Amino acid sequence: MAQRDTRRLDEDDVRHRPSRHGSRARSKQRPAHDNAASGMVVSVDRGRYGVLLNDSDVLLTTMRARELGRTAVVVGDQVSVVGDRTGQPDTLARIVRVAERETVLRRTADDNDPYERVIVANADQLLIVTALADPPPRYGLIDRCVVGALTAGMEPILLLTKADLASPDEVLSHYTELDIPSVVISKGGDLSEVRALLDDKVTVFVGHSGVGKSTLVNALVPGAGRSIGVVSGIGKGRHTSTSAVALALPRPLHGWVIDTPGLRSFGLAHVTAQDMLWAFPDLEDGSTQCPGSCEHLSAADGCKLDEWVAAGNSSPYRLEAFRRLLSARTDLGEP
Numbered sequence: 001m002a003q004r005d006t007r008r009l010d011e012d013d014v015r016h017r018p019s020r021h022g023s024r025a026r027s028k029q030r031p032a033h034d035n036a037a038s039g040m041v042v043s044v045d046r047g048r049y050g051v052l053l054n055d056s057d058v059l060l061t062t063m064r065a066r067e068l069g070r071t072a073v074v075v076g077d078q079v080s081v082v083g084d085r086t087g088q089p090d091t092l093a094r095i096v097r098v099a100e101r102e103t104v105l106r107r108t109a110d111d112n113d114p115y116e117r118v119i120v121a122n123a124d125q126l127l128i129v130t131a132l133a134d135p136p137p138r139y140g141l142i143d144r145c146v147v148g149a150l151t152a153g154m155e156p157i158l159l160l161t162k163a164d165l166a167s168p169d170e171v172l173s174h175y176t177e178l179d180i181p182s183v184v185i186s187k188g189g190d191l192s193e194v195r196a197l198l199d200d201k202v203t204v205f206v207g208h209s210g211v212g213k214s215t216l217v218n219a220l221v222p223g224a225g226r227s228i229g230v231v232s233g234i235g236k237g238r239h240t241s242t243s244a245v246a247l248a249l250p251r252p253l254h255g256w257v258i259d260t261p262g263l264r265s266f267g268l269a270h271v272t273a274q275d276m277l278w279a280f281p282d283l284e285d286g287s288t289q290c291p292g293s294c295e296h297l298s299a300a301d302g303c304k305l306d307e308w309v310a311a312g313n314s315s316p317y318r319l320e321a322f323r324r325l326l327s328a329r330t331d332l333g334e335p
């Protein structure tokens with residue numbers, strides 16, 4: 001499992017990278033809440049937020065405090081909570097602060113909702129679940145997920161299911177140049193490789209309906225009770241199509257699986273070529289020779305990356321993969 005380039009997106013890079021999105025979530029610490037407890041948002045349901053306290057295993061039902069204003073609270077957010085923190089039935093604590101986010105995964109605007117919205121905060125990885133058959137792999141969709149992950153500051157992982165139905169070779173060859181960690185599984189098979197990748201991380205699971213995502217989540221998190229064979233989030237209200245839920249991995253593992261019922265697409269409209277270059281350090285250095293406004297799509301338009309690659313600084317296949325991802329940003333043909 002090659003990790004040459006994705007590994008460079010280490011935690012320091014992510015944390016210190018100037019974030020376009022992070023500052024929006026920041027709110028000022030108020031002295032009045034010195035004794036607030038901190039925790040992670042694990043569920044969002046009609047104005048009620050499930051918060052697991054960081055220093056105990058107490059799960060609170062909370063609501064937003066008025067002082068949060070319009071700040072969104074999403075699964076994965078680190079929050080400060082005041083009020084009743086016993087976690088007893090019928091108690092309701094209040095979220096008074098949302099910590100600055102380290103990563104932000106966004107859902108793109110659509111016909112029903114003209115705004116891009118944050119769907120998950122602070123996740124480390126995006127597990128892109130794709131079936132090898134039934135339904136067949138859709139490269140455009142995978143590519144969009146890869147772009148979504150990289151530009152959210154998350155590491156993409158390719159997880160191929162239903163290996164009992166088809167060989168993974170062709171799909172894997174499509175992604176060799178991106179150096180994305182990949183795992184191939186089938187129902188009832190060995191999941192130790194998947195568990196190793198998830199340990200100690202917060203991982204968002206995405207996948208088109210029918211790929212075996214619920215089957216996998218249930219195998220990893222016994223008791224998760226995700227319904228199998230049920231198409232979720234399509235043709236339903238905004239609530240079902242955007243709410244995510246965080247499930248703790250069972251011991252001895254640590255970390256979280258965040259299941260997204262109907263996540264179809266990411267907000268990629270504002271992703272620039274420069275944002276993408278950040279995920280390709282071997283090409284980024286060569287881009288300094290390009291014209292200022294270069295979109296890096298072709299030598300005919302003055303892009304110097306082809307020369308950079310020809311000089312042996314990176315491979316033409318890497319450049320091709322980079323350009324394919326750039327095109328995937330605007331390829332809205334598939335949901």
Ligand SMILES: Nc1nc2c(ncn2[C@@H]2O[C@H](COP(=O)(O)OP(=O)(O)O)[C@@H](O)[C@H]2O)c(=O)[nH]1
Binds near residue numbers: 188213216227
């Ligand atoms: N042949 C085969 N079928 C699978 C595998 N994993 C899941 N399925 C089946 O695929 C269908 C959809 O699975 P589900 O987990 O609900 O997919 P989801 O829509 O992605 O959550 C169900 O009938 C599963 O039993 C697998 O590895 N091989």
Ligand SMILES: [Mg+2]
Binds near residue numbers: 226
């Ligand atoms: Mg499902």
Ligand SMILES: [Zn+2]
Binds near residue numbers: 287290291294305
């Ligand atoms: Zn260029």
